Amino acid sequence: MKIVDLSRELYHRTPNYPGHSAIIHGMWKTHEESFADGGKVHGLASMYFAMPDHGGTHIDAPLHFDKRGEGIDQYPLENCIVPGICIDLRHIAPRAEITPADLEAAVEKSGHPVPKGGTVLLCTGHHERTFPRKEYATENSGVNVKATEWLAQKGVVHFGIDSMRPGPEGPENLLVHKACFELGITHIESLCHLETLLGAGPFTFIGLPMKWRGGTASPIRAVAVFGM
Known part of the structure; x- marks a missing residue:
């Protein structure tokens, strides 16, 4: 089986349809921040995104x-x-x-x-x-x-x-x-x-x-x- 990816990559401020809201992607919490907040036990990074439903492919x-x-x-x-x-x-x-x-x-x-x-x-x-x-x-x-x-x-x-x-x-x-x-x-x-x-x-x-x-x-x- 062969799979061909036909999807555009999504990233911060990806080119988007004129007049639609921007595609926003950023860091919510780094490994280091999460590690400190979790009492030096866990260091799980996370990010966030906001985008129009017509964004990307x-x-x-x-x-x-x-x-x-x-x-x-x-x-x-x-x-x-x-x-x-x-x-x-x-x-x-x-x-x-x-x-x-x-x-x-x-x-x-x-x-x-x-x-x-x-x-x-x-x-x-x-x-x-x-x-x-x-x-x-x-x-x-x-x-x-x-x-x-x-x-x-x-x-x-x-x-x-x-x-x-x-x-x-x-x-x-x-x-x-x-x-x-x-x-x-x-x-x-x-x-x-x-x-x-x-x-x-x-x-x-x-x-x-x-x-x-x-x-x-x-x-x-x-x-x-x-x-x-």
Whole structure:
């Protein structure tokens, strides 16, 4: 069995979606402080973190798209361990819209069909090209509404992308979010290392969310498993 980690590293003030709260990670108590406080018996260090539920590699809950949607604590875990393929969209220009024709051609080139009840990971090369520079927050390509509909018609439960939004920056991205709600699917943002999946064939995708009550999203440890 081979496991490929597709998750962004989290650290203090990790680059984050504009307008969201910062990711904060710090030392709460060092080994030395804990040792002194524990009567010279225990020296157990601990840290703390604070972050938005859309921080790092994460999955959006339907509640993020519409107030009628379910929170992340109600999202079906069956949708978090699914068959997947990764397709190559690195030729799409920064900020451009990925169309149904682009998806269809990339799927055909991969040699593997879209798995019904599964996921499609979109390797745009954006993370590899721009992270952690400021361009990471703005220069991504992304699917348009028609492409989102195409994916839903293929039977996916979600799709993933190596940028911090599913669509290109601007109104189309907001419309893609709304389309996901209407189509009954969601998406995973801020994946990385998708290049390593290209040409490797189908895999099992695992990305389990934290159980935040009424959360609009959750960070996940996203992995692709081969030979499972």
